[in-house]
Amino acid sequence: MSPSTKPLFFLVNSSLLLTTSLVHGTHLPDSDLILSYCPIALYPRLCATTLSAAKPENLATIKDVIEFTITKTKKTIQDNFHTINDLTTTTTNLTKREKNVLHDCLQLAAGTQEALDKVIGNLREYPAKKSLRKYADDLKTLMSTTITNKETCLDGFSRDADSKRLRDSIAGGQEHGGKMCSNALAMIVNMTETDMDMANEAELGIQEVTMWPEWLSAVDRKLMESEEVMPDATVAADGSGDYTTVGAAVAAAPSKSKSRYVIKIAAGVYRENVEIPRSKTNIMFIGDGRSTTIITGYRSSVGGSTTFDSATVAALGDGFLARDITIQNTAGPSGEHAVALCVGSDLSAFYKCNLLAYQDTLYAHSNRQFFVDCKIVGTVDYIFGNSAVVFQYCDIQIRRPNPNQENFITAQGRTDPNQNTGSVFQKCTITATSDLQPVQASFPTYLGRPWKEYSRVVVMQSSISDVIDPAGWAPWDGDFALDTLYYREYENTGPGADTSKRVTWKGWGVITDPKEAEYFTPGSFIAGGWWLGSTGFPFSLGL
Numbered sequence: 219m220s221p222s223t224k225p226l227f228f229l230v231n232s233s234l235l236l237t238t239s240l241v242h243g244t245h246l247p248d249s250d251l252i253l254s255y256c257p258i259a260l261y262p263r264l265c266a267t268t269l270s271a272a273k274p275e276n277l278a279t280i281k282d283v284i285e286f287t288i289t290k291t292k293k294t295i296q297d298n299f300h301t302i303n304d305l306t307t308t309t310t311n312l313t314k315r316e317k318n319v320l321h322d323c324l325q326l327a328a329g330t331q332e333a334l335d336k337v338i339g340n341l342r343e344y345p346a347k348k349s350l351r352k353y354a355d356d357l358k359t360l361m362s363t364t365i366t367n368k369e370t371c372l373d374g375f376s377r378d379a380d381s382k383r384l385r386d387s388i389a390g391g392q393e394h395g396g397k398m399c400s401n402a403l404a405m406i407v408n409m410t411e412t413d414m415d416m417a418n419e420a421e422l423g424i425q426e427v428t429m430w431p432e433w434l435s436a437v438d439r440k441l442m443e444s445e446e447v448m449p450d451a452t453v454a455a456d457g458s459g460d461y462t463t464v465g466a467a468v469a470a471a472p473s474k475s476k477s478r479y480v481i482k483i484a485a486g487v488y489r490e491n492v493e494i495p496r497s498k499t500n501i502m503f504i505g506d507g508r509s510t511t512i513i514t515g516y517r518s519s520v521g522g523s524t525t526f527d528s529a530t531v532a533a534l535g536d537g538f539l540a541r542d543i544t545i546q547n548t549a550g551p552s553g554e555h556a557v558a559l560c561v562g563s564d565l566s567a568f569y570k571c572n573l574l575a576y577q578d579t580l581y582a583h584s585n586r587q588f589f590v591d592c593k594i595v596g597t598v599d600y601i602f603g604n605s606a607v608v609f610q611y612c613d614i615q616i617r618r619p620n621p622n623q624e625n626f627i628t629a630q631g632r633t634d635p636n637q638n639t640g641s642v643f644q645k646c647t648i649t650a651t652s653d654l655q656p657v658q659a660s661f662p663t664y665l666g667r668p669w670k671e672y673s674r675v676v677v678m679q680s681s682i683s684d685v686i687d688p689a690g691w692a693p694w695d696g697d698f699a700l701d702t703l704y705y706r707e708y709e710n711t712g713p714g715a716d717t718s719k720r721v722t723w724k725g726w727g728v729i730t731d732p733k734e735a736e737y738f739t740p741g742s743f744i745a746g747g748w749w750l751g752s753t754g755f756p757f758s759l760g761l
Contacts, residue, residue: 255283258408259401260634268398281341284405288341291398292334295364298391299327305387314522316381319374322526323388326367329496329534329562330399333360333367337402350417354410355586355638355745359564359606361403362637363584366604368396369633369670370583374524403636438478438502438539447504449482459484464492464503464513473497483543485510491517491530494563498535505543508572508593512544518553525578529560536585538563546574551597551620557581561605568592575600576619582607582641586744595651599629601641602669608642608740616663616685617651626692628666630673640674640704641666642738648677648714650685658685664692668699668725676706676738678729679761682714690720701725708735736761 256265268290269283277283306312306320337360344353372392375385441447451467452459459482461467467481478500485506492513494501505511515530517523526532531545538561549556558575564585571592573580579596582603589609594601597619601609616625627648632639648665650658663685666675691705703725707717717728729735736742739760 255280255405255408256401259404260636261397261401264394264397265401268401280405280409281344284402284409285338285341287398287402287405288334288337291395291402292331294391294395294398295327295330295334298388298395299324299331301391302327302388305384309384312384313380315376315519315524316384318522318524318527319371319381320384322374322524323371323392326371326526330364330367330395332496333364334399336360337406345413350410350414354406354414357406357410358403358636358638359586361399361406362604362606362634362639363562363564364399365396365403365634365637366584366631366639368392368399369604369631370526374526376519400634400636403634407636435478441478441480441502441504441539447480447482449480449504451480452482452484453488454484455486455488456484463490464488465490468492468494468498468501471498471501473499475500478502478537478539480504483511483513486512488513489515491515491532493532494535494538496534496536496562500537501535502539502541503543504541507542508544508570511542512546514546514548515558516548516553516556518547518549518556520553520556521549523555525555525557525581526560526583528555528578529557529581531558532560533563533566536564536566538566539568540571541569542571544572544574546572547576547579549576551576551618551623553577561585561587561603563587576617578602584639588740588744596627597625598623599626599667599669601627602629602631604631604633604637604639604670605641606639606744608644608738608744609646610644610740612643612646614643614646614648615651616649616654618654618657619661623661624692625661625663626667627664628675629669629694630666630675631670632672632674633670635672635702637672640676640738640743642675642740642743643677643680644739646677646680647683648680648686648712649683654685662687662692665690666705667692667694668703668705669694671699671702672704673699674704676704676708676729676735677710678706678708678735678738680710680715682710682712684713686714688716688719690717691723691726699725706734706738732761 252266252269256262259265268287272286302320302323337357340357375381453461453464453467455462471479480502483503483505513531517528530547545559547556547558555578556575558573558579560581560583562583567588569590573594575596577598579600580594582605584605587605587607589612591611593613595615595617597617619625628641630641664687700723705726706729708729741760
């Protein structure tokens, strides 16, 4: 990892890093536990309170400490779940939006509990069954998602007085749980980074950087590339398939599937909102072409939906793949928050897809995601969220917004310096749509603005048109996050790539060291440097 991309505590508290003996076996007294582990946490006082309840003889290694911390965290998350569930059944006169946001919070809390269970499972195996890089990437991704889930729950409440009271009734528990997750993440980063720093290249299994991420199997790669695929189910609006709606096909798919389940969606317009729940894993959508297979919806915040709930397609089950399809939200520029695609699926990939809306087109919510040769069109904050996501060879288009609006391509939501999240655009094109081009001088357009404190976006090796304002980036609110964000540009071309008049924030910069840029290539950023051999597909995942 490039020094400039190490977690902040890694730079500040390097003297506190654990030795191999501490990681793998040395017994520590109670006070030593707190002194050894809590200074690396963002919330050391909470860490000390958590560990003070433990019996030192049961915490011989950092793995024990992390598992104890996560077990205590699970109890907090469970309590939060019950509190929210009680509110849904006892609170009268809830608005449609309030009901929706409480439903979102329940769903997100359940996802956090599931993620914490997976972390414990990985810790108990560590480092026996996977490489250090794979363990590190998996553990950091899971813990990063738990923190994002908390943020999403609280962000869903509107600003009216009644909703604020409802938010305040759960905010304390949500923040407490989020801080406990953050402390566990800091310990995990400490453990894995220390072990990887001490490991040699043979142990880390460094391979040639080629095409697809390791988590995309040889079978899946062929599915992404082949013109002839035998589906498990077919959808056709005219009744000629197994189902007439996409939602019905998803509902009939097996749960917790270990193997790929392919749903072929024939040409047609499908007017529905589709959710691929967490229980529906390894599902793939294949359309007849992105100009002919279209899933369309119109939910929006103006219509009473939360941002999370407004998505035309919400892909939450891990391992989701899609190709040759258009997903759109037609609420329009006055619909405000109106998502076309929301992705919380880990190890998900999208190829030759169109994502069309205005504000909040793509909610890259959490986990690891990969977009290749996709067209993404929108106006305000239209690629947002807190996943670890790479866009490669994508067509990023800005369209005409409402009068007096400005356009922002990204609103990245990283809240913790230890989260392994961010949005990376590599070898993409950034242009204005035909309706914006004649009037683009009236609608300032920026690469992004910092939604959260540690917002991270990298634009590299991309073609940027003059639609982008010379300043490049815009503030969210005053000087919020301008010192703590991480915005970088590297080897971009085109009139909008000129950095001579860019913002002068502490958190913005031009990458000059290729090693720093290499960290943000798909081979490193979304799969820990692990990739399969070339399949002949004409894209590269390195610089």
